Amino acid sequence: MIRPPTAAQRRVIDGADPVTGRLRGTEAQLAALVKRGLAFRHPRPPHDHFLTPAGHRIRESVPEAPARTEPETGVFAARVGGEEEPPVSGPARRREVHSAWQGLLELRRMTNPDGAVDRPCGWERTHLVPAAALALEAAGHPPAGPDEDGYRVRATPQPEAVAVYAPDARTLAACAATLERAGWQAGEYTEPRTRARYLLASPRRV
Numbered sequence: 001m002i003r004p005p006t007a008a009q010r011r012v013i014d015g016a017d018p019v020t021g022r023l024r025g026t027e028a029q030l031a032a033l034v035k036r037g038l039a040f041r042h043p044r045p046p047h048d049h050f051l052t053p054a055g056h057r058i059r060e061s062v063p064e065a066p067a068r069t070e071p072e073t074g075v076f077a078a079r080v081g082g083e084e085e086p087p088v089s090g091p092a093r094r095r096e097v098h099s100a101w102q103g104l105l106e107l108r109r110m111t112n113p114d115g116a117v118d119r120p121c122g123w124e125r126t127h128l129v130p131a132a133a134l135a136l137e138a139a140g141h142p143p144a145g146p147d148e149d150g151y152r153v154r155a156t157p158q159p160e161a162v163a164v165y166a167p168d169a170r171t172l173a174a175c176a177a178t179l180e181r182a183g184w185q186a187g188e189y190t191e192p193r194t195r196a197r198y199l200l201a202s203p204r205r206v
Helices: 007-014 027-035 053-060 091-111 122-126 128-138 169-181
Strands: 039-041 049-051 152-155 162-165 184-190 197-203
Touching (some): 007 027, 007 053, 049 053, 053 091, 091 122, 091 128, 128 169, 169 184
Antiparallel strands (some): 152 162
16 A cells, blocks of 8 residues: 655645646655655656656545555556456546557657657567557547447457457548557458458558
C-alpha cells in the first residue's frame, strides 16, 4: 500500500501539468517522488520529471481522505478490443494512453537509424497487435467492449500484419486513416466466408 506523500510532495504533485504530468520542484523533492514510484525522470535532455500513473492517481485523490486507487499492476496494456475485463475508462486511462504513446514516439526517435518518429520501430514490428492497438486508442478510437462496439485488433498468419475490425465502414475507414498517419500501411479486404470487411495493416518501412 502506498504511503501518503508529505505535504511538500503533495504540493509538487498537485502542481503537475494536468495533461502531461510534468513536474516542477527541487531536485530532492523530485528524487523522493521517483524513489516512491510516483514520478520518473525522462532519459533525454532536459531530463524533466513526470508523474507515473500512480502519481496521477495520488493527484486525483482527495488529500484529507485515504486515496482510493485502482490496483497497481505496473504494466500498461493497450486495448485491443473485446477484453472481458477492460480497464476503467476515464481521465486516468486517457493519461496513461497519452504517456504510452509519447513513450513509443520517443522509442522510435531513439531506435530508428534516422531518428524518425513517423515510422514504426523494431519493437512495434515484434509486438504488432499492441502497437497497432495503441495507435488507435491514442487517437481516440473506442475499442470494442463487453457492451459496446468498437475496433478489434487481431493477429494474422501473415508476417508483419494485423487485422483490424470495426462495426461499420465509416469507422473502419477512420481506423485506416489513423494507422496510416501513425506510419502503417492499411488496406481493406473482405473475408470470403463471412463477407466481413477488415483492414490488413503492417508497419511501413520507408
